[in-house]
Amino acid sequence: MTADTLPLLDSFSALADPTRCRMLWLLDQQELTVSELCAVLQLPQSTVSRHLKLLGDAGWVSVRRDGTSRYYTLALDGAGGAHSEIWKLTKPQLVARTDAEQDGRRLARVIGRRSESSARFFATSAGEWDRLRAELFGREFVQGALVALLPPHWVVADLGCGTGAMLPVLAPHVARVIGVDASDEMLAAARDRARAFGNVELRTGTLEALPIEAASVDAATLMLVLHHLASPVEALKEAARVLKPGGRLLIVDMTPHDHEEYRQRMGHVWLGFADEQMRRLLTQAGFDAIRIQPLSPDAEAKGPGLFAASAARRT
Numbered sequence: 001m002t003a004d005t006l007p008l009l010d011s012f013s014a015l016a017d018p019t020r021c022r023m024l025w026l027l028d029q030q031e032l033t034v035s036e037l038c039a040v041l042q043l044p045q046s047t048v049s050r051h052l053k054l055l056g057d058a059g060w061v062s063v064r065r066d067g068t069s070r071y072y073t074l075a076l077d078g079a080g081g082a083h084s085e086i087w088k089l090t091k092p093q094l095v096a097r098t099d100a101e102q103d104g105r106r107l108a109r110v111i112g113r114r115s116e117s118s119a120r121f122f123a124t125s126a127g128e129w130d131r132l133r134a135e136l137f138g139r140e141f142v143q144g145a146l147v148a149l150l151p152p153h154w155v156v157a158d159l160g161c162g163t164g165a166m167l168p169v170l171a172p173h174v175a176r177v178i179g180v181d182a183s184d185e186m187l188a189a190a191r192d193r194a195r196a197f198g199n200v201e202l203r204t205g206t207l208e209a210l211p212i213e214a215a216s217v218d219a220a221t222l223m224l225v226l227h228h229l230a231s232p233v234e235a236l237k238e239a240a241r242v243l244k245p246g247g248r249l250l251i252v253d254m255t256p257h258d259h260e261e262y263r264q265r266m267g268h269v270w271l272g273f274a275d276e277q278m279r280r281l282l283t284q285a286g287f288d289a290i291r292i293q294p295l296s297p298d299a300e301a302k303g304p305g306l307f308a309a310s311a312a313r314r315t
Helices: 005-014 018-029 034-041 045-057 079-095 100-114 116-137 141-149 167-173 184-194 232-242 261-266 275-285
Strands: 061-066 069-074 155-159 176-181 200-204 217-223 243-254 287-294 306-313
Touching: 018 034, 018 045, 018 061, 018 069, 018 079, 018 100, 034 045, 034 069, 034 100, 045 061, 100 116, 141 167, 155 167, 155 232, 167 176, 167 184, 176 184, 184 200, 217 232, 232 243, 232 275, 243 275, 275 287, 275 306
Parallel strands: 155 176, 155 217, 176 200, 217 243
Antiparallel strands: 061 069, 243 306, 287 306
16 A cells, blocks of 8 residues: 555545535535534534544645634545545435435525624614715725726727826736826826836827727727817727727716816816717717716715716727
8 A cells, every 4th residue: 555545545534424424515515614514413513523623634624714713615626636536426425315405404594694694784774884885995996896897808098098097997907908198297107106017008199199009909998088189089080990899998078067267277178078979979980889877976076077988899
Protein backbone atom coordinates (compact mmCIF):
# COMPACT_ATOMS: atom_id res chain seq x y z
CA MET A 1 0.00 0.00 0.00
CA THR A 2 1.43 3.36 -1.01
CA ALA A 3 1.14 6.61 0.95
CA ASP A 4 -1.02 8.00 -1.86
CA THR A 5 -3.74 5.44 -1.21
CA LEU A 6 -4.18 6.38 2.46
CA PRO A 7 -6.09 9.66 1.87
CA LEU A 8 -8.38 7.83 -0.54
CA LEU A 9 -9.06 5.06 1.97
CA ASP A 10 -9.77 7.69 4.63
CA SER A 11 -12.28 9.27 2.25
CA PHE A 12 -14.15 5.98 1.82
CA SER A 13 -13.99 5.32 5.56
CA ALA A 14 -15.63 8.67 6.29
CA LEU A 15 -18.56 7.67 4.09
CA ALA A 16 -19.09 4.39 5.93
CA ASP A 17 -21.29 6.05 8.58
CA PRO A 18 -24.89 6.89 7.57
CA THR A 19 -24.98 10.01 9.79
CA ARG A 20 -21.91 11.42 8.11
CA CYS A 21 -23.47 10.70 4.73
CA ARG A 22 -26.59 12.61 5.78
CA MET A 23 -24.40 15.53 6.87
CA LEU A 24 -22.57 15.61 3.54
CA TRP A 25 -25.86 15.50 1.65
CA LEU A 26 -27.06 18.53 3.64
CA LEU A 27 -23.77 20.41 3.26
CA ASP A 28 -23.89 19.84 -0.48
CA GLN A 29 -27.05 21.93 -0.54
CA GLN A 30 -26.29 24.64 2.03
CA GLU A 31 -23.55 26.02 4.20
CA LEU A 32 -24.63 25.20 7.74
CA THR A 33 -23.49 25.88 11.29
CA VAL A 34 -23.15 23.16 13.90
CA SER A 35 -26.37 24.26 15.60
CA GLU A 36 -28.23 24.19 12.27
CA LEU A 37 -26.96 20.68 11.56
CA CYS A 38 -28.11 19.64 15.02
CA ALA A 39 -31.60 20.96 14.28
CA VAL A 40 -31.86 19.14 10.96
CA LEU A 41 -30.31 15.86 12.09
CA GLN A 42 -31.96 16.01 15.54
CA LEU A 43 -28.70 15.04 17.18
CA PRO A 44 -26.79 16.55 20.13
CA GLN A 45 -23.99 19.02 19.42
CA SER A 46 -21.29 16.69 20.73
CA THR A 47 -22.27 14.02 18.19
CA VAL A 48 -22.44 16.47 15.27
CA SER A 49 -19.10 18.03 16.21
CA ARG A 50 -17.43 14.61 16.42
CA HIS A 51 -18.66 13.65 12.97
CA LEU A 52 -17.63 17.02 11.54
CA LYS A 53 -14.10 16.52 12.87
CA LEU A 54 -13.85 13.12 11.19
CA LEU A 55 -15.14 14.56 7.93
CA GLY A 56 -12.77 17.51 8.19
CA ASP A 57 -9.77 15.23 8.84
CA ALA A 58 -10.69 13.25 5.72
CA GLY A 59 -10.98 16.46 3.69
CA TRP A 60 -14.73 16.15 3.08
CA VAL A 61 -15.77 19.47 4.66
CA SER A 62 -14.36 22.97 4.77
CA VAL A 63 -15.20 25.72 7.24
CA ARG A 64 -15.29 29.52 7.08
CA ARG A 65 -15.93 32.21 9.68
CA ASP A 66 -18.76 34.73 9.38
CA GLY A 67 -18.49 37.01 12.37
CA THR A 68 -18.80 34.75 15.39
CA SER A 69 -20.35 31.90 13.39
CA ARG A 70 -18.57 29.04 11.64
CA TYR A 71 -20.15 27.67 8.47
CA TYR A 72 -19.39 24.21 7.09
CA THR A 73 -19.74 23.14 3.48
CA LEU A 74 -18.97 20.11 1.31
CA ALA A 75 -15.41 20.06 -0.10
CA LEU A 76 -14.93 18.16 -3.35
CA ASP A 77 -11.26 18.85 -4.02
CA GLY A 78 -9.83 16.45 -1.43
CA ALA A 79 -7.93 13.18 -1.96
CA GLY A 80 -6.21 14.54 -5.04
CA GLY A 81 -9.52 15.40 -6.70
CA ALA A 82 -11.05 11.96 -6.07
CA HIS A 83 -13.77 13.37 -3.79
CA SER A 84 -15.65 14.79 -6.74
CA GLU A 85 -15.77 11.41 -8.50
CA ILE A 86 -16.69 9.56 -5.31
CA TRP A 87 -19.49 12.05 -4.61
CA LYS A 88 -20.95 11.61 -8.09
CA LEU A 89 -21.45 7.92 -7.26
CA THR A 90 -22.57 8.44 -3.67
CA LYS A 91 -25.03 11.32 -3.93
CA PRO A 92 -27.73 9.50 -5.96
CA GLN A 93 -27.81 6.77 -3.30
CA LEU A 94 -28.32 9.35 -0.56
CA VAL A 95 -31.17 11.07 -2.38
CA ALA A 96 -33.03 7.73 -2.39
CA ARG A 97 -32.82 7.38 1.42
CA THR A 98 -36.11 7.02 3.26
CA ASP A 99 -35.20 9.87 5.63
CA ALA A 100 -33.99 12.24 2.88
CA GLU A 101 -37.40 13.86 2.51
CA GLN A 102 -37.64 14.58 6.24
CA ASP A 103 -34.11 15.98 6.30
CA GLY A 104 -35.03 18.21 3.36
CA ARG A 105 -38.12 19.57 5.13
CA ARG A 106 -36.18 20.27 8.32
CA LEU A 107 -33.41 21.94 6.29
CA ALA A 108 -35.97 24.24 4.65
CA ARG A 109 -37.30 25.26 8.09
CA VAL A 110 -33.78 25.94 9.37
CA ILE A 111 -32.94 28.11 6.35
CA GLY A 112 -36.26 29.92 6.70
CA ARG A 113 -35.43 30.86 10.29
CA ARG A 114 -32.30 32.66 9.11
CA SER A 115 -34.40 35.36 7.46
CA GLU A 116 -37.01 35.75 10.20
CA SER A 117 -35.14 38.60 11.89
CA SER A 118 -34.76 40.37 8.55
CA ALA A 119 -38.46 39.95 7.84
CA ARG A 120 -39.35 41.40 11.25
CA PHE A 121 -37.00 44.33 10.66
CA PHE A 122 -38.46 45.24 7.27
CA ALA A 123 -42.02 44.78 8.51
CA THR A 124 -41.45 47.49 11.11
CA SER A 125 -38.88 49.72 9.39
CA ALA A 126 -40.11 50.20 5.82
CA GLY A 127 -40.65 53.92 6.41
CA GLU A 128 -37.11 54.34 7.71
CA TRP A 129 -35.28 52.02 5.32
CA ASP A 130 -34.17 54.62 2.74
CA ARG A 131 -32.64 56.79 5.45
CA LEU A 132 -30.98 53.87 7.23
CA ARG A 133 -29.53 52.50 4.00
CA ALA A 134 -28.12 55.91 3.08
CA GLU A 135 -26.57 56.26 6.56
CA LEU A 136 -24.90 52.86 6.29
CA PHE A 137 -23.89 52.74 2.63
CA GLY A 138 -24.30 56.23 1.14
CA ARG A 139 -26.42 57.14 -1.88
CA GLU A 140 -24.04 56.52 -4.78
CA PHE A 141 -23.35 52.78 -4.63
CA VAL A 142 -26.28 51.71 -6.83
CA GLN A 143 -25.07 53.61 -9.88
CA GLY A 144 -21.56 52.25 -9.46
CA ALA A 145 -22.80 48.70 -8.99
CA LEU A 146 -25.01 48.76 -12.09
CA VAL A 147 -21.93 49.25 -14.29
CA ALA A 148 -20.98 45.67 -13.43
CA LEU A 149 -23.77 44.58 -15.80
CA LEU A 150 -21.56 45.60 -18.74
CA PRO A 151 -20.08 42.63 -20.66
CA PRO A 152 -16.44 42.21 -19.57
CA HIS A 153 -15.14 41.96 -23.17
CA TRP A 154 -16.50 45.38 -24.19
CA VAL A 155 -14.43 48.36 -25.30
CA VAL A 156 -16.04 51.61 -24.08
CA ALA A 157 -15.27 55.14 -25.26
CA ASP A 158 -15.77 58.00 -22.80
CA LEU A 159 -16.19 60.92 -25.20
CA GLY A 160 -15.42 64.27 -23.66
CA CYS A 161 -13.97 62.47 -20.64
CA GLY A 162 -12.84 65.73 -18.97
CA THR A 163 -11.02 65.01 -15.71
CA GLY A 164 -11.86 61.32 -15.99
CA ALA A 165 -14.65 60.94 -13.44
CA MET A 166 -16.13 58.02 -15.41
CA LEU A 167 -12.83 56.19 -16.01
CA PRO A 168 -12.48 54.47 -12.59
CA VAL A 169 -16.19 53.62 -12.73
CA LEU A 170 -15.91 51.84 -16.10
CA ALA A 171 -12.39 50.40 -16.06
CA PRO A 172 -12.89 47.58 -13.50
CA HIS A 173 -15.76 46.09 -15.49
CA VAL A 174 -14.74 46.15 -19.17
CA ALA A 175 -11.78 45.10 -21.30
CA ARG A 176 -10.69 48.61 -22.30
CA VAL A 177 -11.71 52.25 -21.87
CA ILE A 178 -10.73 54.98 -24.33
CA GLY A 179 -11.06 58.52 -23.01
CA VAL A 180 -11.07 61.42 -25.46
CA ASP A 181 -10.92 65.13 -24.69
CA ALA A 182 -9.68 68.25 -26.47
CA SER A 183 -8.26 69.87 -23.32
CA ASP A 184 -4.71 68.95 -22.32
CA GLU A 185 -5.37 70.26 -18.82
CA MET A 186 -8.43 68.04 -18.42
CA LEU A 187 -6.53 65.01 -19.73
CA ALA A 188 -3.70 65.63 -17.25
CA ALA A 189 -6.20 65.34 -14.40
CA ALA A 190 -7.74 62.27 -16.07
CA ARG A 191 -4.32 60.58 -16.25
CA ASP A 192 -3.88 60.99 -12.50
CA ARG A 193 -7.30 59.45 -11.95
CA ALA A 194 -6.69 56.51 -14.29
CA ARG A 195 -3.15 55.74 -13.16
CA ALA A 196 -4.25 52.67 -11.22
CA PHE A 197 -5.89 51.04 -14.25
CA GLY A 198 -3.90 49.36 -17.00
CA ASN A 199 -6.83 49.18 -19.42
CA VAL A 200 -7.43 52.93 -19.82
CA GLU A 201 -6.09 54.83 -22.83
CA LEU A 202 -6.41 58.61 -23.09
CA ARG A 203 -6.33 60.42 -26.44
CA THR A 204 -6.35 64.09 -27.38
CA GLY A 205 -8.98 65.01 -29.95
CA THR A 206 -12.23 66.75 -30.69
CA LEU A 207 -15.58 65.02 -30.57
CA GLU A 208 -16.30 66.09 -34.13
CA ALA A 209 -13.18 64.21 -35.35
CA LEU A 210 -12.56 61.39 -32.91
CA PRO A 211 -9.09 59.76 -32.85
CA ILE A 212 -10.73 56.31 -32.78
CA GLU A 213 -10.98 53.71 -35.51
CA ALA A 214 -14.35 53.13 -37.18
CA ALA A 215 -16.57 50.39 -35.72
CA SER A 216 -14.08 49.64 -32.94
CA VAL A 217 -15.99 50.23 -29.69
CA ASP A 218 -18.99 48.50 -28.16
CA ALA A 219 -20.36 51.46 -26.23
CA ALA A 220 -19.75 55.18 -25.84
CA THR A 221 -20.72 57.80 -23.28
CA LEU A 222 -21.27 61.56 -23.58
CA MET A 223 -21.58 62.84 -20.02
CA LEU A 224 -22.61 66.51 -19.79
CA VAL A 225 -20.78 67.25 -23.03
CA LEU A 226 -23.25 67.99 -25.82
CA HIS A 227 -24.31 71.38 -24.49
CA HIS A 228 -20.71 72.61 -25.02
CA LEU A 229 -20.63 71.70 -28.73
CA ALA A 230 -21.43 74.04 -31.61
CA SER A 231 -22.81 71.15 -33.69
CA PRO A 232 -24.05 68.29 -31.51
CA VAL A 233 -25.16 66.28 -34.54
CA GLU A 234 -21.58 66.14 -35.87
CA ALA A 235 -20.37 64.69 -32.58
CA LEU A 236 -23.20 62.18 -32.61
CA LYS A 237 -22.32 61.15 -36.17
CA GLU A 238 -18.72 60.58 -35.06
CA ALA A 239 -19.96 58.53 -32.12
CA ALA A 240 -21.96 56.41 -34.56
CA ARG A 241 -18.89 56.00 -36.78
CA VAL A 242 -16.67 54.57 -34.01
CA LEU A 243 -19.39 52.30 -32.61
CA LYS A 244 -19.80 48.78 -33.88
CA PRO A 245 -23.15 48.09 -35.59
CA GLY A 246 -25.66 47.79 -32.78
CA GLY A 247 -23.24 49.48 -30.36
CA ARG A 248 -24.79 51.53 -27.59
CA LEU A 249 -24.53 55.25 -26.86
CA LEU A 250 -25.40 56.79 -23.49
CA ILE A 251 -25.91 60.53 -23.17
CA VAL A 252 -26.48 62.44 -19.95
CA ASP A 253 -27.23 66.14 -20.34
CA MET A 254 -29.46 68.97 -19.18
CA THR A 255 -33.14 69.39 -19.80
CA PRO A 256 -34.16 72.84 -21.17
CA HIS A 257 -33.60 75.70 -18.71
CA ASP A 258 -33.31 79.50 -18.64
CA HIS A 259 -29.91 79.96 -16.95
CA GLU A 260 -28.56 82.30 -19.61
CA GLU A 261 -25.57 83.12 -17.41
CA TYR A 262 -24.15 79.61 -18.06
CA ARG A 263 -23.11 80.73 -21.54
CA GLN A 264 -20.69 83.30 -20.12
CA ARG A 265 -19.61 81.56 -16.94
CA MET A 266 -19.10 78.00 -18.24
CA GLY A 267 -19.05 78.25 -22.02
CA HIS A 268 -22.38 76.53 -22.58
CA VAL A 269 -23.60 76.74 -26.17
CA TRP A 270 -27.02 75.17 -25.56
CA LEU A 271 -29.42 75.68 -22.66
CA GLY A 272 -30.36 72.02 -22.46
CA PHE A 273 -32.13 69.70 -24.88
CA ALA A 274 -35.80 68.80 -25.16
CA ASP A 275 -36.78 65.19 -25.77
CA GLU A 276 -37.95 65.86 -29.33
CA GLN A 277 -34.75 67.71 -30.14
CA MET A 278 -32.60 64.92 -28.73
CA ARG A 279 -34.56 62.27 -30.59
CA ARG A 280 -34.20 64.20 -33.86
CA LEU A 281 -30.44 64.63 -33.43
CA LEU A 282 -29.90 60.95 -32.68
CA THR A 283 -32.02 59.82 -35.61
CA GLN A 284 -30.18 62.19 -37.94
CA ALA A 285 -26.83 60.84 -36.70
CA GLY A 286 -27.72 57.22 -37.48
CA PHE A 287 -29.15 55.86 -34.24
CA ASP A 288 -32.33 53.99 -33.44
CA ALA A 289 -33.83 52.22 -30.38
CA ILE A 290 -33.82 55.65 -28.74
CA ARG A 291 -34.90 55.97 -25.12
CA ILE A 292 -34.98 59.22 -23.14
CA GLN A 293 -35.63 59.32 -19.42
CA PRO A 294 -35.49 62.21 -16.92
CA LEU A 295 -33.19 61.53 -13.99
CA SER A 296 -34.26 61.98 -10.39
CA PRO A 297 -32.81 65.25 -9.08
CA ASP A 298 -30.17 65.16 -6.39
CA ALA A 299 -31.42 66.95 -3.28
CA GLU A 300 -28.12 68.83 -3.01
CA ALA A 301 -27.88 69.81 -6.71
CA LYS A 302 -28.45 73.45 -7.65
CA GLY A 303 -28.37 73.14 -11.44
CA PRO A 304 -30.98 72.24 -14.08
CA GLY A 305 -32.60 68.84 -14.34
CA LEU A 306 -30.84 66.03 -16.19
CA PHE A 307 -31.93 63.32 -18.60
CA ALA A 308 -30.40 60.06 -19.82
CA ALA A 309 -30.71 59.16 -23.48
CA SER A 310 -29.64 55.77 -24.83
CA ALA A 311 -29.58 54.65 -28.44
CA ALA A 312 -28.08 51.98 -30.68
CA ARG A 313 -26.10 52.51 -33.86
CA ARG A 314 -28.26 51.42 -36.76
CA THR A 315 -27.21 48.14 -38.32
